[in-house]
Amino acid sequence: NAGVMQNPRHLVRRRGQEARLRCSPMKGHSHVYWYRQLPEEGLKFMVYLQKENIIDESGMPKERFSAEFPKEGPSILRIQQVVRGDSAAYFCASSLSLGGTEAFFGQGTRLTVV
Amino acid sequence: EDKVVQSPLSLVVHEGDTVTLNCSYEVTNFRSLLWYKQEKKAPTFLFMLTSSGIEKKSGRLSSILDKKELSSILNITATQTGDSAIYLCAVGETSGSRLTFGEGTQLTVNP
Numbered sequence: 001n002a003g004v005m006q007n008p009r010h011l012v013r014r015r016g017q018e019a020r021l022r023c024s025p026m027k028g029h030s031h032v033y034w035y036r037q038l039p040e041e042g043l044k045f046m047v048y049l050q051k052e053n054i055i056d057e058s059g060m061p062k063e064r065f066s067a068e069f070p071k072e073g074p075s076i077l078r079i080q081q082v083v084r085g086d087s088a089a090y091f092c093a094s095s096l097s098l099g100g101t102e103a104f105f106g107q108g109t110r111l112t113v114v
Numbered sequence: 115e116d117k118v119v120q121s122p123l124s125l126v127v128h129e130g131d132t133v134t135l136n137c138s139y140e141v142t143n144f145r146s147l148l149w150y151k152q153e154k155k156a157p158t159f160l161f162m163l164t165s166s167g168i169e170k171k172s173g174r175l176s177s178i179l180d181k182k183e184l185s186s187i188l189n190i191t192a193t194q195t196g197d198s199a200i201y202l203c204a205v206g207e208t209s210g211s212r213l214t215f216g217e218g219t220q221l222t223v224n225p
Contacts, residue, residue: 004156033211033212033213035213035215041217042202042215042216042217042218043157043202043204043213043215044215045212045213045214048211048212055211056209056211056212058212059212089155091156091157093213102148102159102162103148103159103213104159105150105156105157105158105159106156107155107156108155108156
């Protein structure tokens with residue numbers, strides 16, 4: 001059973017470009033969470049999705065950031081017009097159900113904006 | 115705002131030592147507390163605690179939750195260099211949609 005798969009592992013973008021980060025949850029998991037880890041800081045919640053639905057996006061910046069989890073395919077975190085402050089590690093986690101089960105994390109995507 | 119505080123922030127020990135890492139929390143609707151180990155990349159799951167006073171154990175690692183004191187400890191006995199990592203504590207709410215993480219404890223085990 002493959003774990004949570006994220007790609008790419010490393011992504012370099014110039015300021016103003018778009019960044020697309022992908023996450024395939026563990027098999028059978030229908031709950032996906034995105035977290036951001038800035039340098040020297042802890043993990044911060046961004047968004048929680050189930051298939052085709054955004055359930056909680058209270059941790060996501062209001063502009064330039066969006067997330068989706070389509071019926072088929074991976075979850076996508078999209079950052080438009082990236083700025084240097086977006087440089088961080090972005091982690092995806094998935095869980096079997098809401099509440100009562102642990103979340104498993106992917107390896108993360110390290111985004112560098114130059 | 116929900117808050118998770120870990121201490122110490124950093125700890126350096128020698129192989130064979132026993133360490134205790136602390137986590138305290140302020141959460142509106144507590145559901146569970148989780149411990150993760152983060153080495154170079156992904157946080158890997160260690161324990162999930164929901165009931166007070168029940169110790170969870172896995173090899174040399176153990177953890178216990180105290181809901182009255184709003185805290186948890188993670189113990190590692192007979193530490194090894196491979197235990198060197200950041201240990202993250204996270205708390206989940208009854209709404210279930212997010213984990214609130216602490217800053218982590220950086221543990222370094224020297225040979």
